[in-house]
Amino acid sequence: MASRTYMQNPVCLIENTQDGNLVINKEAMKLLYDINEIVVVVSIVGFYRTGKSYLMNRLVGKTHGFSLGSTVQSHTKGIWMWCVPHPTKRNHCLVLLDTEGLGDIEKGDQKNDCWIFSLAVLLSSTFVYNSVGTIDQYAVEKLHYISDLTELIKVKAREEDDDDEELDLLKISPAFVWAVRDFTLELKINGQDVTEDEYLNHGLQLKTGVARKVMEYNQPRECIRNYFRSRKCFVFVQPTASKNLNQVETLPENELDPQFVDKCREFCQYIFAESDPKTIKGGHRINGRKLAILVNTYVDTIASGSVPCIDDAVTCMAKIENTAALTDALTHYQQRMDLMAKLPTETEDLAEMHTLCRKEAIELFMKHSFNDRDQAYYKQLVAEVQNHFFELCRKNEAASMEKCRDLLGSLSTEMEKKLREGFYAHPDGYRLYQEDRQKIILEFHSTAGKGIKAEDALNEFLKQKAPEADFVLQADKMLTDKDKQLAAEQQRAAEAEQEAQAQEEKVMAIDKMRNNDKMFYEESVKHLKLKMEEEKENLQREQKMALDSKLKEQKELMEKKFDLKAQTMEGQIESLKQQQQSANTSHIWETVAQVVQEVLATGLDAYISHKNLKLLTRR
Structure with missing residues (x-):
């Protein structure tokens, strides 16, 4: 059991x-926003009182909490x-939704009842319908809200995609539990003795024929069969004598009917064990x-006068969640890099920090993102990380x-002073100048912590000193013209060598970028493949549930000699099998490789553009 307590009441x-x-x-x-654990959502609907x-209070282990009331209101x-x-599922949260009673005479608004009913279906993973008496024609007729579900819930955003709304609704539908209260009959x-589930199936049995009355009789029953992934029934005897019913929440358990207490316990154990986590389209x-x-x-959609659309809700959720995941991951990268990077530093150090922080950011993003079509948010994250890098x-x-x-500048202060004082304007001055300059270069090279522009800076320094060196050379009376020509050639060779070292520094930067890309390629393939495998498994689980439900329903229809209806389900069953086969054979590797190659190409091109370099290679 999770150690956290979400709500006391x-x-x-x-x-x-x-x-x-x-x-x-x-x-x-x-x-709700503060709950990061997976939720198991159980809703209960039924007529008031x-x-x-x-x-619902019993599911929390209490006799009070949700308001019971003791009047006809x-x-x-x-x-x-x-x-x-959740009492039995580690790191899960049990969310209980208690809805207002249907058919409230004070409200007198059937449309409002329909929206409450629809929201309970849309939000829950287990839907409990609570009624009193028996499962008979009258009880089923009162459940007419089920017949309106396809009018009150839209699965797909585009009308042209509305080819099998019933099948798509089944994929995201909750499990159905019928709780029959104050049951006084024999099962x-x-x-013949029957189980509670057999009693429910008998009440939902269809009639043969095409007459209007037959179709009206069958419609709510077919809806229950078609729109819910599974069906379960519990029958409860009256908890106590009629005169004490308005005090049931205050009565100790030993004053309640033992059969009622046992059935409540059985109901709770079933809900805890069999209620699945809430999923949305795609099996997430x-x-x-x-x-x-x-x-x-x-609720916003209903308030606007429109019908809730599951596709739109998932799209909205994906946008919100992926945007948040992108922002959190990018912020994590930026803060970690800004904290770790003490500038200036060597390329290797910065690249290592970048690799580590980028890995953390991508892992954080993958943990919270979902339904990232074409990996658009992932690509944006990588691009933003690259830009920050x-x-x-x-x-x-x-x-x-x-x-x-x-x-x-500091190292050349003494040399500048000697130039101003004419120290080098004497015979053998060029040799002394060369020694001092070489001393500066050696001391510069031996100083640590210069960062990655050392060779470029030294190259710039020597180019600036070139006219000065040439002036000292030409002024040295001790050197012959030949000596001066040879010294000038040596000076130009040294400058060329320093230029080559500066260029080599840039080539090394690109080589390191390539090596970094190789590591990033391996990381990205691993992360993307795991994410896409996870989404594939979610989809397969969703399709398997729908297929199993349809196959079970078809079998029941055939056993009851409804062969024609069973045959009409063949198309849906075949469609689900094809969808499952398609998911099993999806080319994850090709998709991953394509995405990563796009990201890498963009990254390397951007780096080269950033460095304003041609793509150089070592000879």
């Missing part, structure tokens, strides 16, 4: 105002939320922050050049 997540508007509670959203809240207005550490059908498991984004997106390189070069110029 439930809070209103979505308020249903008196004028029928749904309003998000900002404080509740803040609580049917004991929904009591069951509906107490839960809107959707209330209680987030607690028998045609004189979400945390509290992502759930908050879903809540905000769906190049800017640090520029600052490092400038700091190095400044330090080297200051050092050379």
Whole structure:
């Protein structure tokens, strides 16, 4: 069990105002945003005064929390939320959503009930329908909200993609649990004992025929079969004598019916063990922050008068999450580099820092990003990291050049003084000048911490000193013309050699960039491949769940002699098999390699452009 306690008591997540508007509670959203663990979301829906809240309180291990009320008034207005550490799944958060009672006579707004019902379906991984009495025609008819789901929930953003809305809805649908309260009958059908699940399936059994009444009878039953990944039933006896029902939350357990207590315990154990984490389209498991984004997106859409669209919600979530992941990763890189890089420094040191910090930034990004189409945000992160690195390189070069110029200026102070005093304007002055200059060069080379522009700075210094050296050479009366010509040639050779060393410094920088790219290529392939494998597994899990659900439903229909309906499912089953096969054979390696090559090419080109160099190679 997670050690963290999220909430001591439930809070209103979505308020249903008196004028029928749904309003998000900002404080509740803040609580959700702080939950980084994967969430298992269990919602409960049913008509008011049917004991929904009591069951939800039992899931927290308490008899109070969600408001039960003791009158005929509906107490839960809107959707209330209680987030607690999951009792059996480590590092998971159990999010309970208690909805206001359907059919509230004080509200009298059926459309509002439909939105509450739809939000419960959209947000949960397990959907509990709570009713009183038996599963009969009357009970199923009261569940007419299910028949409106395809009108109240849109899966795909574009109408031309709306080729199989039912199948797409199934992929992201919650598990369905029917809790039948105050059950007084024996679990028998045609004189035979049956399980609770068999009792539910019997209540959802279809009729044959095409008459209008038959189709009306079948419609809600078909919707339950088609829109939910699995079905489960629990029947509860009345918890206590009728006169004490309004005090059930205060009664000790030993004053409740033992059968009721046992069934509550069985219900809780099932929810804890079988309720899956909440997923969105693509099979991605979400945390509290992502759930908050879903809540905000769906409620805003409803408030605008539109129908919630799952594709749009996922796109919105991906944009928010990937932007945040990009910002966090880039900030991490920049702060770490700025902290570690003490300029000026050597190229190797800066490159090592860059490699380490870039790896950390990419790992951070990969941890929080998802659904990054064409790896656009990843490419942007790498480009931004490269730009920051190049800017640090520029600052490092400038700091190095400044330090080297200051050092050379300091080292040549005595030599400048001798020039002003005419020390070299005597016979043998050029030899003395050469010795002093060589002493400066040796001392410059032996000084540590100059950075990466040492050879460039020395090259610049010697070029500046060239006219001065030539003047001293020509003024030396002790040298013959031949000696002067030979000395001038030696001077030019030394300058050329220094120029070559400065150029070699630039070539080494590009070679190091290539080596750095080789390491980055290996890192990027590893990270991208792991990320794409993860998303592939998510998709496969989603498709397998949908396929298993359809195959199970087809088998049940065939057992009940609904061969025609079973045959009509063949197209959906074949489509799911093809999707699963496509996911299994997706060419992850080719995609990864293409993305990394694009990033590397851009990076090296940008570096060469930054250095204003031609692409040089060693001879």
